[in-house]
Amino acid sequence: MSNLYFTFAYNIFGKYYTKKRIEYFGLRYNLMKNRMDLAYDAYLSGALLSSIICSVVGLIGFNVVIMLLGVPELKVTRLTFPAWAAPYVVYKSFAVALIGSILFMSIVFLVVYKIFMFYPAIMAGDRKRNIDTMLPYAVNYMSAMSGAGVLPVELFRSLANNSLYGQVSVEFRFLVRDLEVLGDDLVTAMKSLSATTPSLMLQDFLQGAVTVVTSGGQVETYFQIKADQYLIENRQNQKEFLETLGLLGETYVTAFVAGPLFMIVVMSIMSIMGSAQMIFLYLIIYALIPIGSIMYVILISSLTPEA
Numbered sequence: 001m002s003n004l005y006f007t008f009a010y011n012i013f014g015k016y017y018t019k020k021r022i023e024y025f026g027l028r029y030n031l032m033k034n035r036m037d038l039a040y041d042a043y044l045s046g047a048l049l050s051s052i053i054c055s056v057v058g059l060i061g062f063n064v065v066i067m068l069l070g071v072p073e074l075k076v077t078r079l080t081f082p083a084w085a086a087p088y089v090v091y092k093s094f095a096v097a098l099i100g101s102i103l104f105m106s107i108v109f110l111v112v113y114k115i116f117m118f119y120p121a122i123m124a125g126d127r128k129r130n131i132d133t134m135l136p137y138a139v140n141y142m143s144a145m146s147g148a149g150v151l152p153v154e155l156f157r158s159l160a161n162n163s164l165y166g167q168v169s170v171e172f173r174f175l176v177r178d179l180e181v182l183g184d185d186l187v188t189a190m191k192s193l194s195a196t197t198p199s200l201m202l203q204d205f206l207q208g209a210v211t212v213v214t215s216g217g218q219v220e221t222y223f224q225i226k227a228d229q230y231l232i233e234n235r236q237n238q239k240e241f242l243e244t245l246g247l248l249g250e251t252y253v254t255a256f257v258a259g260p261l262f263m264i265v266v267m268s269i270m271s272i273m274g275s276a277q278m279i280f281l282y283l284i285i286y287a288l289i290p291i292g293s294i295m296y297v298i299l300i301s302s303l304t305p306e307a
Contacts, residue, residue, distance in 0.1 A: 006038055009045035016048075017041040030120035033198040034127060035170060047116030051109045058108035059101055066097050124198040130167040131199035136230035138168040139205065143223035152209075152219055153179065153186060171197055187213055201230075241303065248300060256292045260284050 018041050021028070028040040036043070138159060145155045156179075159165065160172040171193060178189035187210055194206040205226055212222045267281045 003038070003042075005049075006042045006046040009049040010039075010042040013045040013048050014041050017044045027117065027120060030124050032196050033124040034120045035174070036120060043116075043120075047113055050116065051113040054112045055105045055109040059105045062101055062104045063097075066100070127167045127170075128198040128200075131171065131197070132201050134166045134168045135199065135201050135205065136227070136234045138165045139223060139230055140227040141165070143220070143227040146220040146223045152213070168202070171199075171202060244303065245300070248296070252296050256289055256296070260289050 017024070021040070024040050024044065027044070031038060031040055031043060038046075141162070142155055142159060145158060146152070150158070156172050157176050160169055160176045163169055174196075175189045175193045178184040178192055179186065184192065190206045190210050190213075194203045194210070197203055197206075208222065208226065209219070211217075212219055263284055264281060267284070271278055271281065
């Protein structure tokens with residue numbers, strides 16, 4: 001969504017959120033870690049407006065389905081309806097449609113709003129994974145530049161302009177912004193970036209760099225030590241990932257290949273003998289195997305380090 005949309009939403013609902021900075025501290029921090037160019041009140045206004053629009057669209061869609069398919073027929077018995085409700089049984093279709101519309105509209109509203117609330121944290125976590133993956137190579141680049149006699153400020157500026165290092169470059173662009181636009185010194189800029197980055201690895205690196213700079217240590221030596229450390233840790237992480245991937249592969253074959261095949265054979269034989277229902281066979285083939293495979297794809301994708 002464009003900033004114009006959030007600006008329009010802020011003009012409508014902004015006053016409701018403006019005085020709730022403390023209540024939404026976590027959301028503001030996640031927006032900052034995600035580097036979203038939006039104030040929290042504008043973002044929440046957009047979330048509220050989107051939830052209302054989606055709930056109205058969902059309400060219209062629900063009523064269209066009701067008009068095309070009709071209201072489900074409910075059998076009226078003494079167990080489901082008390083005696084005093086007997087005169088109102090003729091309105092049951094209207095009541096079902098009305099209650100269903102309200103429930104569906106409420107569910108859509110809550111789901112969309114919660115998605116907006118969790119989205120910054122999810123994206124910040126994705127940025128953290130990208131930063132942790134690329135940081136060893138970025139530190140190695142800084143070590144090489146520092147060994148060539150490049151000053152730290154020029155080094156960080158060069159890294160910020162090098163898009164090869166993904167989100168690490170994005171983070172250092174904010175450090176360069178603090179230096180060139182806000183007029184901060186190098187130590188203050190590194191402390192600010194350390195406080196707002198989603199990556200604990202980068203935070204640890206910057207805190208160590210601050211200590212070296214303030215104590216008058218050799219920045220080149222520090223970069224070289226951290227480059228060697230991160231490369232060793234990166235090899236270890238890749239080895240652990242391959243072992244985890246092998247374990248997941250064995251689990252997938254057992255749970256969603258051999259297991260379902262065995263169950264299909266057993267259910268087929270039992271259905272031929274007339275002692276089993278085909279619905280369980282259909283659930284295994286059309287629900288268990290596809291959904292399980294999709295879940296495994298999502299799981300492996302979330303665990304796989306980005307290149």
